[in-house]
Amino acid sequence: MKKRRWLTLLFAVVVALVSACGNSGTAGNEGTAPSANSGGEKQAAEGGAREAEKDGSADKEPVTLTFWNYGNTITDTEFNKLIVEPTKAKYPHITLERIKTDSETTPEDLISTGQIPDIIYTSSGPSYYRFLDIGIVQDLDELIEKHQIDTNRIKPAILESIKSFTPDGNLIAIPLSFNLLITYYNKEIFDKFGVPYPSDEPQTWEEWLELGRKLTVQDNGVQYLGIDLGGPGNLVRSLDVGNVDLSTGRSALSDPAWTQVYDLLRKQYEIPGFIGPENEIVYDRVTFMEERRLAIRPSFLANMVGPLEELRQKGIELDWDIAPAPHFGNGEVGGSIHSLILSNQSKHKDDAFLVLAEILSDETQRLVARNGRVPSIVNPELEKEFGADIEVLKGKKIENVFKLTAKPNNPPHPLDNDLGDVLTKAAEDIALGGKDVNSALRAAEEESNRLIEAWEKTK
Incomplete structure (x- = not known):
């Protein structure tokens, strides 16, 4: 495909530049997201720190990973609460920096500046194809096997939808929530x-x-x-x-x-x-x-x-x-699936994958539910906590969110x-x-x- 060949050429040039100059990213403000701290967050953080000491991740060399959001709504508060804090609690050596761009910036625009994110946050649908066409999507199957991640915990409708984007049914993203x-x-x-x-x-x-x-x-x-x-x-x-x-x-x-x-x-x-x-x-x-x-x-x-x-x-x-x-x-x-893609150009694939895998944990998915998002894993108990940390949802008919069956895309x-x-x-x-x-x-x-x-x- 001519377009694909053009994108591949552009990508090759940018990769050379990035190799010479190194990745960069800046964090900034996108707005305030509505959320109060849940009572269990301190315990979760302490538990994560103990887990990090036990598995040796606390002694690993520090690494900074870049994160870019394309086409979704995730405020800085949500980014910190749902992704940064759970990662830091379990993997203290990992720091996440958010690449901030305006809503008009395309993936091609970003890559042309020499910034190739380690992690991309986006929705299922045309966005998946866009990153596949550019050629920066990492197939996750080997990493899933290496790190022994149980993907059967993902809701079947979500898992089926993500796998439908590749001919061989590979998993190319890890879902944060079902929007x-x-x-x-x-x-x-x-x-x-x-x-x-x-x-x-x-x-x-x-x-x-x-x-x-x-x-x-x-x-x-x-x-x-x-x-x-x-x-x-x-x-x-x-x-x-x-x-x-x-x-x-x-x-x-x-x-x-x-x-x-x-x-x-x-x-x-x-x-x-x-x-x-x-x-x-x-x-x-x-x-x-x-x-x-x-x-x-x-x-x-x-x-x-x-x-x-x-x-x-x-x-x-x-x-x-x-x-x-x-x-x-x-x-x-x-609905659409809000999910994380791992760049195949990341110099820290294993560490970046740990960030993706952590969002499937019960602790993070509980935060997802309490902050007004539908969890991506099979755990009906989490639905009972939906919206608990969002003041504007208090007193609302939360049960109405779950009265229909969620279907695959x-x-x-x-x-x-x-x-x-x-x-x-x-x-x-x-x-x-x-x-x-x-x-x-x-x-x-x-x-x-x-x-x-x-x-x-x-x-």
């Missing part, structure tokens, strides 16, 4: 228009849309929005279909599941008042949290919990709660980023261009196949 979809609702808007709060029993996307229709109201010059279902990529996570039919290698948009997704979106766009004055058809968390005119928002846990806590810390209280995520009658919920494809743009264009054609669902999907299927064929010629 599930959940439904947030603003109780103030329900009260304002006299609508009963949502049920605590799982509801379908259709049922949520009908509830949102009742709350899409203009009042005193303010346009309230009952619900924003999100884009097509949000809805399809609840179904078992990807962008590409892996059996044919062609677009999967002729699958009835995609028609179901776009029919639902069409109904949303047709609600009077939903499409904004600037042709907005998707609304962000600002509309929910700060403008306070979006009543219901299905969204990811990591996308909303931290910002809501930061809002609380500023003294701004919002009367909200959570309900189970919408589903398509299958009782399943999708849909079949991935290296072109998912580009094909996702095609999906967005189809939604815009329906909402703003007057196209019917069948016509929009036919055009999207043709464009998807064109992209796939062009990509295949470059391999």
